[in-house]
Amino acid sequence: xxxxxxxxxxxxxxxxxxxxxxxxxxxxxxxxxxxxxxxxxxxxxxxxxxxxxxxxxxxxxxxxxxxxxxxxxxxxxxxxxxxxxxxxxxxxxxxxxxxxxxxxxxxxxxxxxxxxxxxxxxxxxxxxxxxxxxxxxxxxxxxxxxxxxxxxxxxxxxxxxxxxxxxxxxxxxxxxxxxxxxxxxxxxxxxxxxxxxxxxxxxxxxxxxxxxxxxxxxxxxxxxxxxxxxxxxxxxxxxxxxxxxxxxxxxxxxxxxxxxxxxxxxxxxxxxxxxxxxxxxxxxxxxxxxxxxxxxxxxxxxxxxxxxxxxxxxxxxxxxxxxxxxxxxxxxxxxxxxxxxxxxxxxxxxxxxxxxxxxxxxxxxxxxxxxxxxxxxxxxxxxxxxxxxxxxxxxxxxxxxxxxxxxxxxxxxxxxxxxxxxxxxxxxxxxxxxxxxxxxxxxxxxxxxxxxxxxxxxxxxxxxxxxxxxxxxxxxxxxxxxxxxxxxxxxxxxxxxxxxxxxxxxxxxxxx
Amino acid sequence: xxxxxxxxxxxxxxxxxxxxxxxxxxxxxxxxxxxxxxxxxxxxxxxxxxxxxxxxxxxxxxxxxxxxxxxxxxxxxxxxxxxxxxxxxxxxxxxxxxxxxxxxxxxxxxxxxxxxxxxxxxxxxxxxxxxxxxxxxxxxxxxxxxxxxxxxxxxxxxxxxxxxxxxxxxxxxxxxxxxxxxxxxxxxxxxxxxxxxxxxxxxxxxxxxxxxxxxxxxxxxxxx
Numbered sequence: 001x002x003x004x005x006x007x008x009x010x011x012x013x014x015x016x017x018x019x020x021x022x023x024x025x026x027x028x029x030x031x032x033x034x035x036x037x038x039x040x041x042x043x044x045x046x047x048x049x050x051x052x053x054x055x056x057x058x059x060x061x062x063x064x065x066x067x068x069x070x071x072x073x074x075x076x077x078x079x080x081x082x083x084x085x086x087x088x089x090x091x092x093x094x095x096x097x098x099x100x101x102x103x104x105x106x107x108x109x110x111x112x113x114x115x116x117x118x119x120x121x122x123x124x125x126x127x128x129x130x131x132x133x134x135x136x137x138x139x140x141x142x143x144x145x146x147x148x149x150x151x152x153x154x155x156x157x158x159x160x161x162x163x164x165x166x167x168x169x170x171x172x173x174x175x176x177x178x179x180x181x182x183x184x185x186x187x188x189x190x191x192x193x194x195x196x197x198x199x200x201x202x203x204x205x206x207x208x209x210x211x212x213x214x215x216x217x218x219x220x221x222x223x224x225x226x227x228x229x230x231x232x233x234x235x236x237x238x239x240x241x242x243x244x245x246x247x248x249x250x251x252x253x254x255x256x257x258x259x260x261x262x263x264x265x266x267x268x269x270x271x272x273x274x275x276x277x278x279x280x281x282x283x284x285x286x287x288x289x290x291x292x293x294x295x296x297x298x299x300x301x302x303x304x305x306x307x308x309x310x311x312x313x314x315x316x317x318x319x320x321x322x323x324x325x326x327x328x329x330x331x332x333x334x335x336x337x338x339x340x341x342x343x344x345x346x347x348x349x350x351x352x353x354x355x356x357x358x359x360x361x362x363x364x365x366x367x368x369x370x371x372x373x374x375x376x377x378x379x380x381x382x383x384x385x386x387x388x389x390x391x392x393x394x395x396x397x398x399x400x401x402x403x404x405x406x407x408x409x410x411x412x413x414x415x416x417x418x419x420x421x422x423x424x425x426x427x428x429x430x431x432x433x434x435x436x437x438x439x440x441x442x443x444x445x446x447x448x449x450x451x452x453x454x455x456x457x458x459x460x461x462x463x464x465x466x467x468x469x470x471x472x473x474x475x476x477x478x479x480x481x482x483x484x485x486x487x488x489x490x491x492x493x494x495x496x497x498x499x500x501x502x503x504x505x506x507x508x509x510x511x512x
Numbered sequence: 513x514x515x516x517x518x519x520x521x522x523x524x525x526x527x528x529x530x531x532x533x534x535x536x537x538x539x540x541x542x543x544x545x546x547x548x549x550x551x552x553x554x555x556x557x558x559x560x561x562x563x564x565x566x567x568x569x570x571x572x573x574x575x576x577x578x579x580x581x582x583x584x585x586x587x588x589x590x591x592x593x594x595x596x597x598x599x600x601x602x603x604x605x606x607x608x609x610x611x612x613x614x615x616x617x618x619x620x621x622x623x624x625x626x627x628x629x630x631x632x633x634x635x636x637x638x639x640x641x642x643x644x645x646x647x648x649x650x651x652x653x654x655x656x657x658x659x660x661x662x663x664x665x666x667x668x669x670x671x672x673x674x675x676x677x678x679x680x681x682x683x684x685x686x687x688x689x690x691x692x693x694x695x696x697x698x699x700x701x702x703x704x705x706x707x708x709x710x711x712x713x714x715x716x717x718x719x720x721x722x723x724x725x726x727x728x729x730x731x732x733x734x735x736x
Binding site: 333337341357359365368369372373375376379384386387388389390391399400401402404423424425427429440441442497 | 595596597599600609611612614615616618619622623626675676679680681682684685723724725726727
């Protein structure tokens with residue numbers, strides 16, 4: 001449901017019954033008050049001589065007296081009509097009447113040729129009073145029948161019962177009152193308040209209530225207009241922003257809650273944009289990397305397959321297999337494993353911090369594992385691979401998988417391009433609060449130009465994964481990247497033995 | 513020296529290969545193919561266990577935890593995972609070492625041997641390797657029970673080597689820890705001291721090998 005419709009419905013459903021209910025309540029309270037004052041008036045009248053008059057002449061007793069009633073037709077009005085009319089709660093006196101007696105209504109009263117009448121807001125009010133016996137029968141033959149509705153109420157023990165009446169000719173209020181003495185011809189009194197003129201427009205009150213509700217509704221809807229418009233504009237703006245991949249900011253001028261909402265959208269959009277671009281970048285890099293690596297894996301696999309097929313053929317013929325081919329096969333197999341491990345490491349590096357686990361590990365053990373892994377290759381290539389570690393284990397904090405791969409890559413490089421009879425050494429030393437891990441070889445090394453390129457190159461770059469450039473590839477780039485992530489340094493230089501020297505340095509863990 | 517070694521590996525080919533390698537190296541190797549049966553063995557019956565982590569029946573880490581509750585026998589974990597957290601968890605649970613697949617037969621044997629290597633039982637303060645005996649308290653060195661007269665530096669050099677036979681020791685470490693800091697001492701001075709020590713040790717002197725790019729090592733020597 002739209003905001004405006006919902007507001008209109010809510011307002012209509014609450015304000016309309018509320019105002020109509022208030023009007024109804026007002027009517028009810030007012031008519032009850034009228035009835036009560038009429039009842040009091042009747043009682044006062046009967047107390048103040050009415051009872052005696054009635055009991056003296058029950059057949060003729062009525063108020064106003066018959067002659068006065070006729071007075072309405074031109075006869076003079078006598079002073080004996082002490083009665084007046086009861087007050088109405090809402091009427092205002094039209095003039096001060098100092099001689100006013102008890103029971104005399106405060107309303108205006110005119111005496112004219114047409115007899116005694118009360119002017120009341122442009123309408124005339126008359127009263128008729130008849131006395132009844134306890135059995136609801138009147139001695140006065142002119143008395144109307146006691147209305148059944150009022151009779152039921154009085155029989156139920158009420159002191160007075162009232163009701164409105166409207167017989168098309170006359171309208172007003174009828175009140176039946178039980179007198180305290182409750183006997184004789186004046187045990188009960190029926191008082192009729194007759195209003196001439198048009199009946200009071202109850203519906204104008206209800207109409208007013210309706211109009212009030214409608215105007216509240218209209219004002220609310222008018223106020224809602226600009227708000228709804230702004231929300232719509234904001235919606236459009238947010239949609240445009242989303243379509244543009246949150247590049248376009250959500251526009252909204254102003255300094256209220258809606259502007260705050262726009263600002264919240266903007267900052268949320270910023271976060272989403274950031275996440276999206278990071279994810280896109282990673283996804284792109286990784287996809288390229290996987291594609292390239294797949295290509296890289298196929299090459300050594302092909303070489304390996306070729307060698308194995310060759311061995312198969314030769315063994316079938318009982319011919320000796322070439323040692324060189326066996327060596328190559330071993331190295332291709334190692335290379336394949338290393339490549340897959342490097343791929344995993346690259347994926348981890350791409351993932352950033354979440355993939356990076358920090359914990360203390362022993363460099364001594366790590367070096368022994370790396371040497372153990374590469375020793376078979378060194379042996380088959382007849383390269384001497386040596387290592388030295390301090391007697392006391394040296395611990396550092398980092399991701400052991402990543403750093404192991406980094407060192408493996410560097411040592412493998414030292415072996416890969418070395419010649420038969422060459423050397424490679426891994427040397428771990430303690431330097432105060434630091435460790436120094438060097439990998440030295442006497443292989444072909446690298447030119448200054450190559451060294452410079454290696455220090456700049458990222459493992460993601462195309463050139464880094466080229467399988468056999470003049471020397472160093474993906475492995476070294478990963479080693480550098482891993483070192484940086486650990487806060488270690490990885491420097492490359494020409495070794496004093498003519499080959500390459502790679503040095504890792506970083507803080508060691510000092511155990512208490 | 514032969515040991516009882518238990519291998520827990522579910523892959524037939526790899527299991528068979530490792531079993532073969534261990535037996536060829538002279539060990540008494542047994543092989544289990546699943547985690548559930550690995551939970552039932554008595555770890556104290558074995559000198560070393562080689563445990564694959566990805567097992568049917570029970571996870572390798574659970575097996576490791578169970579074994580550790582009963583015994584301190586060395587456990588070598590095999591893992592194809594490049595996930596550091598698993599390695600760290602394995603080490604925390606008491607694994608002694610791990611090997612990442614793929615590995616070479618020689619690599620496995622080297623790790624097994626390293627774990628089985630027992631410290632040389634000798635009297636306190638006495639290092640004995642082959643024909644060489646070094647008494648650290650008395651500061652005496654003997655070769656084939658014959659006392660060798662050594663200078664302070666030569667004795668410290670020999671004891672450094674004898675403390676870790678087979679391990680290469682960096683020149684820089686020796687210069688820093690063995691040479692007299694008062695005197696001028698560089699790597700050349702060290703070489704002179706080593707050369708003298710070799711001569712004094714006679715035939716055993718050949719065991720002090722120069723290690724390329726590193727320094728020196730007390731090797732097994734031809735005769736030992």
